Amino acid sequence: xxxxxxxxxxxxxxxxxxxxxxxxxxxxxxxxxxxxxxxxxxxxxxxxxxxxxxxxxxxxxxxxxxxxxxxxxxxxxxxxxxxxxxxxxxxxxxxxxxxxxxxxxxxxxxxxxxxxxxxxxxxxxxxxxxxxxxxxxxxxxxxxxxxxxxxxxxxxxxxxxxxxxxxxxxxxxxxxxxxxxxxxxxxxxxxxxxxxxxxxx
Amino acid sequence: xxxxxxxxxxxxxxxxxxxxxxxxxxxxxxxxxxxxxxxxxxxxxxxxxxxxxxxxxxxxxxxxxxxxxxxxxxxxxxxxxxxxxxxxxxxxxxxxxxxxxxxxxxxxxxxxxxxxxxxxxxxxxxxxxxxxxxxxxxxxxxxxxxxxxxxxxxxxxxxxxxxxxxxxxxxxxxxxxxxxxxxxxxxxxxxxxxxxxxxxx
Numbered sequence: 001x002x003x004x005x006x007x008x009x010x011x012x013x014x015x016x017x018x019x020x021x022x023x024x025x026x027x028x029x030x031x032x033x034x035x036x037x038x039x040x041x042x043x044x045x046x047x048x049x050x051x052x053x054x055x056x057x058x059x060x061x062x063x064x065x066x067x068x069x070x071x072x073x074x075x076x077x078x079x080x081x082x083x084x085x086x087x088x089x090x091x092x093x094x095x096x097x098x099x100x101x102x103x104x105x106x107x108x109x110x111x112x113x114x115x116x117x118x119x120x121x122x123x124x125x126x127x128x129x130x131x132x133x134x135x136x137x138x139x140x141x142x143x144x145x146x147x148x149x150x151x152x153x154x155x156x157x158x159x160x161x162x163x164x165x166x167x168x169x170x171x172x173x174x175x176x177x178x179x180x181x182x183x184x185x186x187x188x189x190x191x192x193x194x195x196x197x198x199x200x201x
Numbered sequence: 202x203x204x205x206x207x208x209x210x211x212x213x214x215x216x217x218x219x220x221x222x223x224x225x226x227x228x229x230x231x232x233x234x235x236x237x238x239x240x241x242x243x244x245x246x247x248x249x250x251x252x253x254x255x256x257x258x259x260x261x262x263x264x265x266x267x268x269x270x271x272x273x274x275x276x277x278x279x280x281x282x283x284x285x286x287x288x289x290x291x292x293x294x295x296x297x298x299x300x301x302x303x304x305x306x307x308x309x310x311x312x313x314x315x316x317x318x319x320x321x322x323x324x325x326x327x328x329x330x331x332x333x334x335x336x337x338x339x340x341x342x343x344x345x346x347x348x349x350x351x352x353x354x355x356x357x358x359x360x361x362x363x364x365x366x367x368x369x370x371x372x373x374x375x376x377x378x379x380x381x382x383x384x385x386x387x388x389x390x391x392x393x394x395x396x397x398x399x400x401x402x
Contacts, residue, residue, distance in 0.1 A: 028312055030270075032277060032278060036275070066263075077233060079230075
């Protein structure tokens, strides 16, 4: 999505070790107008899919998913919680996720009555790198019996394996910007060409 | 706001000790259509205020603030982060908040370049009880020199002092539902009459 790529080039900050910071428009401050357009673009790419609910994970995915939901018939948004499974009552789906960013394991939890075999989900998140959080969400979806209709990511790190390994598993994964190279020395960002994105607004 | 009150009566669950759970439409699953209407209601109540940015706090405030922003000219949304101040670089506003729900102290952080004396803020959150998180946000706003134009809360616990103490301090605090009584024994919820809400859609 050209507008997102241009915004990353303008306002993103490349840190060492493949870290891209986008706090001014995506995951600390949100540019509501841009994110609304991102929702419209996902609706275009997932046109025809019978999405009835969006699933995301706290915290940065929530606002993006909420704005995207307007483009999917105002469907409900469920956000998985990062919490200690120590309080589990048996009424929750739960899985463990290894965070590479924070170097620790955390629990991801969704209450059981919020996902069912009748649900057709679009999963949305802000970033995809190793794909650890996404695999946790997919594990929870599998526990629930719901169907994954697609995965929408704002920014994918194409030089890390998460996105392409999910594509190989057969998921329709639509990342609005795929970063192939991050050069901290000169702040350079290179994007993957996306032929499938032709026709975007 | 009648529609929110009715939804609380229908789908809210009263737990012991003054706890009201609303996971099916507000803070685990989000009813996007309802929350969009809540945004419109805040826009009505804060009409004429020169709001140029919405401030909230992760996680449950984010989706509500993002949807509300559409009714305030698609203004940007900043969400304060709950994080360890151990990583502070001097580029962040930070304060400590005592969580009564979780019985611990956490740090609330906002990067300095996201708030400035030019900002006129609407602060939004899902719940108000003791007001601890809100006082943390107000402390950060004070550090930044920005102006608070108003505070929008989805559900206020009127039997706890947070909301009314902020009103006494002079803030325009608009809670869309104010719960005066929660009776766990019979699941009863009683709302405060809000004369100022007259004329709502």
